[in-house]
Amino acid sequence: xxxxxxxxxxxxxxLLRERGPLLLIAAALLLALYGLFEGxxxxxxxxxxxxxxxxxxxxxxxxxxxxxxxxxxxPDHPDFAGMRYFRSPVDIRGYxxxxxxxxxxxxxxxxxxxxxGQADIQPGYVRVRAESMESVRTAxxxxxxxxxxxxxxDLMFFVVYLWxxxxxxxxxxxxxxxxxxxxxxxxxxxxxxxxxILFTQASxxxxxxxxxxVVTVAGAAMLGGAVPRDGAGLAALGSWSVxxxxxxxxxxxxxxxVCAACTNRMSATFAGFGxxxxxxxxxxxxxxxxxxxxxxxxxxxxxxxxxxxxxxxVNANTASSMARFYDSHPEWKPQRTAPGxxxxxxxxxxxxxxxxxxxxxxxxxxxAAREARSTLFARMSLASPVTLANTAFSRLAGNDGARHARxxxxxxxxxHALRGWFQGAIQRAALGDERSSCPxxxxxxxxxxxxxxxxxxxxxPGLGQPAAMPRQAWLxxxxxxxxxxxxxxxxxxxxxxxxG
Numbered sequence: 001x002x003x004x005x006x007x008x009x010x011x012x013x014x015l016l017r018e019r020g021p022l023l024l025i026a027a028a029l030l031l032a033l034y035g036l037f038e039g040x041x042x043x044x045x046x047x048x049x050x051x052x053x054x055x056x057x058x059x060x061x062x063x064x065x066x067x068x069x070x071x072x073x074x075p076d077h078p079d080f081a082g083m084r085y086f087r088s089p090v091d092i093r094g095y096x097x098x099x100x101x102x103x104x105x106x107x108x109x110x111x112x113x114x115x116x117g118q119a120d121i122q123p124g125y126v127r128v129r130a131e132s133m134e135s136v137r138t139a140x141x142x143x144x145x146x147x148x149x150x151x152x153x154d155l156m157f158f159v160v161y162l163w164x165x166x167x168x169x170x171x172x173x174x175x176x177x178x179x180x181x182x183x184x185x186x187x188x189x190x191x192x193x194x195x196x197i198l199f200t201q202a203s204x205x206x207x208x209x210x211x212x213x214v215v216t217v218a219g220a221a222m223l224g225g226a227v228p229r230d231g232a233g234l235a236a237l238g239s240w241s242v243x244x245x246x247x248x249x250x251x252x253x254x255x256x257x258v259c260a261a262c263t264n265r266m267s268a269t270f271a272g273f274g275x276x277x278x279x280x281x282x283x284x285x286x287x288x289x290x291x292x293x294x295x296x297x298x299x300x301x302x303x304x305x306x307x308x309x310x311x312x313x314v315n316a317n318t319a320s321s322m323a324r325f326y327d328s329h330p331e332w333k334p335q336r337t338a339p340g341x342x343x344x345x346x347x348x349x350x351x352x353x354x355x356x357x358x359x360x361x362x363x364x365x366x367x368a369a370r371e372a373r374s375t376l377f378a379r380m381s382l383a384s385p386v387t388l389a390n391t392a393f394s395r396l397a398g399n400d401g402a403r404h405a406r407x408x409x410x411x412x413x414x415x416h417a418l419r420g421w422f423q424g425a426i427q428r429a430a431l432g433d434e435r436s437s438c439p440x441x442x443x444x445x446x447x448x449x450x451x452x453x454x455x456x457x458x459x460x461p462g463l464g465q466p467a468a469m470p471r472q473a474w475l476x477x478x479x480x481x482x483x484x485x486x487x488x489x490x491x492x493x494x495x496x497x498x499x500g
Contacts, residue, residue: 003196008204015205021170025209028158028166029216035155036217040113040226042120042152050125053103060101061451064089068449075440083441086345091441092429092448093345096422102128104136104411104457107464109398111236113226115156117399128415128457130422131352136411155217156393159244160386161280163213164251167206168272171255174201176265195491199484202256210248214241232466239396239469246476247389253483254279260490280386287380287387295373298366310358314351325350332427334434346430349423374401382472385479392473398466407463414457421455 015021068090071080085091089099105125112119126136175198218237220226227233254275262268314321319340326333334342356363381387394400425448433445441447 035158039154043113110232115393115397116154117394119399122404167251206252253480257483257487260487291377297369
């Protein structure tokens with residue numbers, strides 16, 4: 001054990017005497033801090049946008065309540081002479097379809113600043129309308145050119161893509177420099193095995209560099225407020241640190257295998273960079289292309305055409321569908337108006353429901369195709385350490401696609417409740433107006449002032465629960481073991497060649 005510690009101290013002292021490694025680590029730490037800064041700034045902007053949306057919602061509700069109080073106190077006031085019902089919150093029709101302002105926000109996790117993930121193309125808040133989920137779908141529609149983001153530089157990008165280059169550079173001279181200087185023979189004569197030299201030096205260098213990275217980032221995150229200064233923030237930093245150590249262990253094993261197989265530093269540098277290209281660029285792109293070909297999603301044009309056909313069908317069958325609707329809800333059935341003659345404002349939400357019912361089969365087909373592709377890609381990602389790390393960092397930060405999908409599901413349930421509430425309010429208002437029609441909007445008819453009773457979105461406790469370490473991340477240890485085995489095989493082959 002003492003010989004290993006002595007060997008590690010000797011190697012680190014020799015490494016510290018050189019300026020190159022120190023400058024490299026210093027530049028890497030600066031890049032890491034810049035990535036943390038970018039992630040924290042993005043998170044601050046996202047939270048500010050969410051707060052602005054909630055402020056807009058509360059302000060619109062307060063303005064509507066004040067306007068309703070003034071209007072119903074004196075409907076004949078000159079200020080209301082040109083008021084149109086479909087553009088006024090004091091009329092249930094105008095409020096439901098135009099003036100209602102409601103937002104759903106995705107709560108941020110304590111480690112959100114550590115990885116932007118997919119948060120730059122999947123917004124953390126959406127406007128919810130009673131009629132349909134179209135506003136939510138278009139907010140997350142990544143096929144639109146405006147949504148084809150190239151990505152942002154953040155801490156996750158640095159750790160996943162740039163940090164491996166630092167580790168490979170630090171370990172490129174392990175054992176290879178001793179071979180070039182012929183110092184390896186003297187070390188072997190002293191009883192120090194090449195395997196001990198390889199793994200001790202590579203582990204010491206990269207472990208020290210990783211420890212500096214973790215301590216620097218964690219300290220800056222706590223001091224700068226990028227993560228909350230509480231137990232949840234410490235837990236998020238702890239999980240992030242463990243993941244960084246696992247990822248660094250994998251690339252340390254890769255560097256050890258490269259140095260065991262290469263005879264000089266130049267060939268080790270090129271081999272390491274080639275493996276980085278393979279694991280960081282080629283393999284993830286191949287997995288993505290394979291998932292797209294093996295589990296294709298129907299073309300978008302088909303969905304658009306199906307929507308148009310369903311809308312034509314709903315418009316053509318309005319009378320019969322309204323008759324079925326009032327058969328199911330006799331308490332809302334008008335006494336003087338035939339179902340086919342009901343105002344479009346009264347039947348609008350029902351037609352939206354009919355459109356969803358008609359589109360249900362197409363929606364299920366597209367949802368099944370997307371789910372099949374996501375499931376296949378998740379299974380295939382086991383063959384890519386970089387993809388595993390990328391997914392794990394995003395999940396720890398809460399900015400992954402799976403969490404956003406759960407958020408959209410909760411928004412959909414809220415939207416259905418909101419539409420049902422407005423449906424009942426509009427139908428009861430139509431009955432009141434039928435019994436006693438008013439020349440203008442009035443209470444007892446379409447007049448509306450119960451703004452506080454309108455459902456509001458509240459995220460479930462599970463959506464705000466910090467994510468645990470993904471189980472797939474521990475597969476990085478298996479990948480590291482594979483490259484350690486390759487390094488041992490290369491060393492054994494070298495010893496056989498020397499003996500022969």
